[in-house]
Amino acid sequence: NRRIVLAARPNGMPTTQDLRLEEAAVPTPGPGQLLLRTLYLSLDPYMRNLMDEAGTSYAPPIALGAPVVGGTVSRVVSSEHAQFKAGDLVLSNAGWQDYALSDGTDLTALGDMAQPSLALGGLGMPAFTAYVGLLDIGQPKPGETVVVAAATGAVGAVVGQIAKLKGARVVGIAGGADKCRYAVEELGFDACIDRHDPQLAQRLAQACPDGIDVYFENVGGAVFEAVLPLLNHYARVPVCGVIAHYNDEAQPPVPNPLPGLMTTLLQKRIRLQGFIILDHYAERFEAFRREMGEWVAAGRVKLREDRVDGLENAPAAFIGLLQGHNFGKLVVRVAEA
Numbered sequence: 001n002r003r004i005v006l007a008a009r010p011n012g013m014p015t016t017q018d019l020r021l022e023e024a025a026v027p028t029p030g031p032g033q034l035l036l037r038t039l040y041l042s043l044d045p046y047m048r049n050l051m052d053e054a055g056t057s058y059a060p061p062i063a064l065g066a067p068v069v070g071g072t073v074s075r076v077v078s079s080e081h082a083q084f085k086a087g088d089l090v091l092s093n094a095g096w097q098d099y100a101l102s103d104g105t106d107l108t109a110l111g112d113m114a115q116p117s118l119a120l121g122g123l124g125m126p127a128f129t130a131y132v133g134l135l136d137i138g139q140p141k142p143g144e145t146v147v148v149a150a151a152t153g154a155v156g157a158v159v160g161q162i163a164k165l166k167g168a169r170v171v172g173i174a175g176g177a178d179k180c181r182y183a184v185e186e187l188g189f190d191a192c193i194d195r196h197d198p199q200l201a202q203r204l205a206q207a208c209p210d211g212i213d214v215y216f217e218n219v220g221g222a223v224f225e226a227v228l229p230l231l232n233h234y235a236r237v238p239v240c241g242v243i244a245h246y247n248d249e250a251q252p253p254v255p256n257p258l259p260g261l262m263t264t265l266l267q268k269r270i271r272l273q274g275f276i277i278l279d280h281y282a283e284r285f286e287a288f289r290r291e292m293g294e295w296v297a298a299g300r301v302k303l304r305e306d307r308v309d310g311l312e313n314a315p316a317a318f319i320g321l322l323q324g325h326n327f328g329k330l331v332v333r334v335a336e337a
């Protein structure tokens, strides 16, 4: 049983030394348990937060020496559990390892899916995050301008495409010319700006002549600084993630930007709302699954997966994700489906 454990807490950007490949015995299920074989492992930005000692508001930190946590599509190998049998395909949280035990409580049966890895991306958590954040908090109206960064990623690509379906004008921000071309030509965005462009603020202003009504926040940092002056009165800002800060080592230096930010929020009556997708499954997941399933089947929402082969390549792929090297939803194929 190969597994990748947290060998050391990263200091800033993780290194491959922080994430160690180990061999362990394949565990045996006890009464009520089942043994899972990982087929696909999802790599997601939140994992970086769980590598810090403080953890997050929604999950504890990964213990040193423990396998890195993560959502997986897994096959039941053997089962002592009444509801699952050998051969079943399930969505689980088996983490960065070949095999894992489960008591069944965190499993969702997937049945026969043509492309099971989509349960980790376009038909799963990241797309659900896009759906809830955009529709429930962002509430885009026809003709409004929606801006989203990490625009070709797992969340951002879905945000932009749903915003187009709702009649908005969509401007993406992404890392590099290839991603920007894809956002416009394949995903149907109206424009896309390269976040590495030294003229980012000016380019964004040119692409948003009527200002910004909805800014779906995935990144923070320099992108948010470029967005803030362009926000319209009554703009909505779903705060989904701030990946630009996940590897911050120290507090930002003076001058303190908060007074200016607060004044802008007040005077422009802007609604800025954070959300954690775990809170919304009970209320919204069924609606998401139905609607998103229809959009994808009809070709109205396109999904792009960035697939890496082999568990041993997960650390490098994850570090790449934190630097924008992924192009689409990042998934590791751990074993043949």
Ligand code: NDP
Residues within 6 Å of the ligand: 044, 045, 046, 125, 126, 129, 149, 150, 151, 152, 153, 154, 155, 156, 173, 174, 175, 176, 179, 195, 218, 219, 221, 223, 239, 240, 241, 242, 243, 244, 245, 275, 276, 277, 278, 321, 322, 323, 324, 325, 326, 327, 328, 329, 330
């Ligand atoms: P992506 O597939 O979009 O991959 C991450 C992308 O972030 C990179 O490809 C890169 O895109 C961009 N990025 C990386 N570093 C920086 C940086 N320093 N500055 C600006 N952009 C950067 O990831 P996801 O779609 O899975 O996640 C997107 C965001 O959503 C993350 O912040 C994540 O934490 C958050 N999230 C929040 C959830 C919630 O419940 N609130 C649930 C799920 C995700 P590029 O190079 O193209 O700019």
